[in-house]
Amino acid sequence: MSFLIKGVSVLGKGKADLLIRDGVIAEGGAGNAQVIDADGLVALPGLVDLHTHLREPGREDAETVETGSRAAALGGYTAVCAMANTSPVADTAGVVEQVYRLGREAGLVDVQPIGAVTVGLAGERLAELGAMATSAAQVRIFSDDGHCVADPRLMRRALEYVKAFDGVIAQHAEEPRLTEGAQMHEGEVATRLGLTGWPAVAEEAIIARDVLLAEHVGSRLHVCHVSTAGSVEVLRHAKARGVKVTAEVTPHHLLLTDERATSYDPVFKVNPPLRTAADVEALRAALREGVIDIVATDHAPHAVEDKECEWGYARPGMLGLETALSVVLDALGSSAGGAGAGGAGVDWDLIAERMSRAPARIAGLTEHGRDIAPGAPANLTLVDPAARRRIDPGESASRSRNTPYAGMTLPGRVMATFLRGEATVLDGKAVK
Numbered sequence: 080m081s082f083l084i085k086g087v088s089v090l091g092k093g094k095a096d097l098l099i100r101d102g103v104i105a106e107g108g109a110g111n112a113q114v115i116d117a118d119g120l121v122a123l124p125g126l127v128d129l130h131t132h133l134r135e136p137g138r139e140d141a142e143t144v145e146t147g148s149r150a151a152a153l154g155g156y157t158a159v160c161a162m163a164n165t166s167p168v169a170d171t172a173g174v175v176e177q178v179y180r181l182g183r184e185a186g187l188v189d190v191q192p193i194g195a196v197t198v199g200l201a202g203e204r205l206a207e208l209g210a211m212a213t214s215a216a217q218v219r220i221f222s223d224d225g226h227c228v229a230d231p232r233l234m235r236r237a238l239e240y241v242k243a244f245d246g247v248i249a250q251h252a253e254e255p256r257l258t259e260g261a262q263m264h265e266g267e268v269a270t271r272l273g274l275t276g277w278p279a280v281a282e283e284a285i286i287a288r289d290v291l292l293a294e295h296v297g298s299r300l301h302v303c304h305v306s307t308a309g310s311v312e313v314l315r316h317a318k319a320r321g322v323k324v325t326a327e328v329t330p331h332h333l334l335l336t337d338e339r340a341t342s343y344d345p346v347f348k349v350n351p352p353l354r355t356a357a358d359v360e361a362l363r364a365a366l367r368e369g370v371i372d373i374v375a376t377d378h379a380p381h382a383v384e385d386k387e388c389e390w391g392y393a394r395p396g397m398l399g400l401e402t403a404l405s406v407v408l409d410a411l412g413s414s415a416g417g418a419g420a421g422g423a424g425v426d427w428d429l430i431a432e433r434m435s436r437a438p439a440r441i442a443g444l445t446e447h448g449r450d451i452a453p454g455a456p457a458n459l460t461l462v463d464p465a466a467r468r469r470i471d472p473g474e475s476a477s478r479s480r481n482t483p484y485a486g487m488t489l490p491g492r493v494m495a496t497f498l499r500g501e502a503t504v505l506d507g508k509a510v511k
């Protein structure tokens with residue numbers, strides 16, 4: 080199947096016709112290509128998510144590799160990195176190969192497994208990092224996400240181990256002794272609601288420790304879901320020193336604040352928790368500036384019984400794949416610059432960098448995050464910047480319904496996505 084995408088806006092090139100043939104961006108005659116009228120649409124390299132929970136194996140009632148992949152494609156993604164906190168945990172070559180194979184079978188996005196740092200995420204001894212790296216899944220990123228690698232000696236050894244093959248340790252930065260029983264951000268709102276707080280310093284202290292460890296070892300550190308203004312300052316300092324550290328922010332930490340907890344609706348319960356408006360402003364500025372390198376969704380589907388219960392019992396986490404681009408457009412548009420009608424004020428190059436090129440570089444996914452130019456793999460997405468859509472959880476391709484944006488109207492809509500030249504989304508709908 081070949082496609083001729085007519086009149087689409089391409090970064091740095093203005094309006095152009097794009098021919099997709101044999102899995103790549105092609106040149107020359109269109110022949111019998113299917114024509115897509117893309118007037119008013121923007122072409123971006125397919126988005127890459129460094130932080131996705133696909134829940135398979137183990138919690139297929141919440142999500143599967145296939146349903147999560149479909150949600151990703153609908154969100155404009157062509158690659159996702161699947162977190163290791165499945166059941167069994169992805170801490171062996173066998174499990175990461177299983178996830179990799181399921182991703183290939185679904186064929187909707189490239190699923191790149193992340194391996195656990197420690198056996199069973201227990202934080203006691205290193206998992207088989209080398210065996211996962213040399214497996215068919217070729218794991219490059221390791222994370223105990225959901226848990227912090229709290230033991231500094233273990234963290235140091237993990238950084239040392241992955242240095243040999245240019246691997247990355249992705250840290251869920253949370254000093255566990257400072258967050259025991261925590262239910263939301265520690266601050267004014269938590270005091271008012273009488274809920275135990277999760278202090279900003281629990282994140283900042285681990286990031287400070289880990290950037291020093293990464294500097295000492297000379298290895299690569301990636302910081303998951305940065306959520307506080309103080310963390311931004313620690314990262315700024317580390318980057319100025321030349322530490323090999325990268326960082327991500329989630330869409331929800333760019334848009335929502337801890338005030339949402341006053342509803343007691345557990346859909347707003349997430350880890351790290353929603354922070355203050357001042358934190359949100361600092362995160363937006365850090366993303367624009369590059370102190371935070373990428374947006375990653377932390378897509379965390381949960382079954383109804385784990386979410387529709389009292390706040391204190393609910394599992395933390397939110398859906399993110401299908402709404403990420405719209406939330407980022409909204410967050411970056413609502414201050415400084417502004418997303419004008421038709422996306423006129425949007426810095427598309429910044430979006431492409433933070434949501435595709437940089438995450439692809441960090442993950443070593445060389446087929447993704449490429450400029451849309453002849454010869455490049457046809458991994459791309461077409462966005463309608465003028466569209467606005469009301470978020471209806473019932474329409475989600477995810478098996479779960481825990482979106483915090485239900486009922487909100489957000490800018491931008493993914494109209495088509497292509498993975499190696501095959502359409503996964505057309506007319507805003509999943510193809511298969």
Ligand SMILES: [Zn+2]
Pocket residue numbers: 224225226251303304350351
């Ligand atoms: Zn996490």
